[in-house]
Amino acid sequence: MRGVPPPPGYRSGACDCPPASGCGTPGAAAGCGEPSVNHPGRAASQPPPLPALPEAAWRRWWAAVPEGAQPCPFLGVMPAYSAADDALTTKLVTFYEHKKDSSVPSHQATVLLFDPRNGSLKAVLDGSVITAKRTAAVSAIATKLLMPAFAEVLCILGAGVQAYSHYDIFTELFTFKEVRIWNRTKEKAVKFANSVNGPVQVCSSAQEAVTGADVIITVTMATTPILFGDWVKPGAHINAVGASRPDWRELDDELMKNSVLFVDSREAALTESGDVILSGAEIFAELGEVVKGTKPALPEKTTVFKSLGMAVEDTVAAKFVYDSWSAGN
Template sequence: MKVVTADDVDRFFTFDAVIDALRDAFVAGANAPLRHRHTIERGDGGEATLLLMPAWSHDAANGWIGVKIVTVTPQNREANLPAVMASYLLMDGNTGTPKLMVDGAALTVWRTSCASALAARYLAPRNPDTLLVVGAGELAPFMARAHVSVRDYRRVLVWNRSPGAAEKLAAMLSKDGLDASAAGNLDAAVAEADVITAATLSREPLIKGSLLKPGAHVDLVGAFSPDMRESDDECVRRASIFVDTYEGAIKEGGDLAQPLASGVLAREAVKADLHELCSGAHAGRQSDDEITLFKSTGAALEDLAAAILAAGLAAESKDA
C-alpha cells in the first residue's frame, strides 16, 4: 500500500486538475451514503466530532472504494494544533485490497476549496473586483487560491475574529502575488465584496444578507452541523441557493437547515446541486444582478475523486 503524505498532495495537485476531477466525478456520480457523524464527549467538558465518509464507484468491481475518517476537535487551537485531522483509505473496488493511504487533512482542504471553485465557475460574477475571505484557519488560504484560479480579482480582503490571524493570512497571499489586506470591519467588507468565501466554525451568523451587493456570490463551507451558521436569514431570502449535495447541505449545514426548519426557506427554493450544474441540467447564474449562494458541507464523492487523482499522480511520480 502506497502512502501519500501532505507534502505529496501539495506537490501533486493543482487547482485546475482537482477542479476538473471533481467536475467529472459529479457528472458520473458514485455511491456516497450520508456521512456518519458522532459526538465524542471529552472529560474536560468539551466535545469533539468523529465523521466517517464512505464512497464507492457505481461499478465497484471495476472501480474504487474509499473512506475518510475525520476528527474535529475545536480545543486543539489551544494546543496550536489543527482543529480538523483526517486520513483517507483508498481500496481496489474488485478485491477490497488497500491501495493508498492519503493524508486526509491535505486531501480535505484541496477538495473542499476546489468544490467551491467548481461551483464558482457556474455561479460567481464573470468580472469580479473583490474577494472576501471570512476566517483565517487552515482552509482559508486554499479557499482564496482556489477562487482566484477560476476568476480574476483586483484585490483580496481577509477578515477574522483575530485581527492578527487576518493580517498573517493577507501577508501569505501577498507573497503569492495577490493584492491582499486584512479587513478591520466585516460589515464594510461584505458590502464591498463581489465574492465572499467563509470557512469558519461559527455558531452565530457572520454575513448579513442586507449588505450584499447585487450580483454577489456567497460561498459557505464552514458551519457543517445544524447548530452552526455563517449567514443570516436575509442571505437566503435574497439569494438563489445552490448546494454541493442536497442531502448533506440541507440536513447538516445550519445555513440552510435552520431557515428550512423555521420556514424562512422553502425546500423548492434550492435551485440545483453540483451534479446538475456540472451536467448542464442547470445553467447556474442567470443574470449579472443575481445574488447566488453556494452551501457546501462536503461530500464523500469529492474525497473519492481526489484520492483517485492522487493515486494516478502518485503512480506517475518517481518520488512518491
C-alpha cells in the first residue's frame, strides 16, 4: 500500500494528533490513536489508511450509478456439484450488450474446476467454449426427443457463437436436406455460410428462413419477438436459446401459447425467461422429465424448448474435458 496517494479531499473520522495540535479532526481531542490523513499531525508522504480506500471506492460507485439505474454489464456466478460425476465447479460469466457489431463476444466465461474432496483448484477452463458446446448439446438432446419424425429442413436465426456450435452438432447428429440462416446483419449470415462445412442458404428475412422448417433454432440478441406463430409449420420443433432476461423476447405470444413448452428448469424459466413470463405460457415439462420418461415428448405436436442453461451442464462438461486431458497426459 506504500506510495498510494490519498483520495482527493479525504478526511478520516479520527486521527492521532496530540490533543493540543489544533487539528480539528473529530477524535483529535481524545488523542484516539486512529490513523488519518490530510491533517497537521501526519507527514504528507504517508499512505492513506486502509479504510480510506474502500470508502473512496464506494463514493465513486454511487456517484457513477444514478438512483434507480443499474449498470448494463452483468457478472454471473454459476456454482454446481455433481456427486455422480465427482465434480465441483463454478462458472464466472460476463454479459455485455454490444450496441454495435463487435469482435468481442457478448458472453465470456471461465470455469473453475475444484477437487470436491478438499476444495483445491484443479483447473481453469475456457468457459466460453464450454458454454457454446454444452448449450448446443442440450439443444440437440431436446431436438432428438421432440422433433418431428421426418425432419428435413433446419433453420437458424442468428449468426453468433451459438449459431456455429449448434450448426456443428446438429449437422453431425442429424441429417437435414436443407439448412437456412437469417441474421439482422446479412453480412454476418453470409460469413457464417461461407465458414461452415456444408451448404447453407442465406435468407433475406426471418419469415423466409422459417417457412416450412422442421427444426428452428433461435440464437439471437433480440429483445422483441423475431419468430411468430403464424410462420411456423405445424409440428415443428423450436429451440429458443436467446432472450435470457425477463423482459426480452424471441418468440411471440401465439407461438408460446399454441406450442407444448419444455424448459431446462421451471424455476429459472419463471424468473429469467421473458418468453415464458410475458406470454404466460404454461410449462408442460422439464427436459429432464422427458429424458427420465416421467413426461411424454409429444413430437407430433409443435414444441418449444426454452433453454437458459444450468450450472450442472458446465460441471459435467468441464469434468469431461479435464478427464480427457488428464488421460492424454
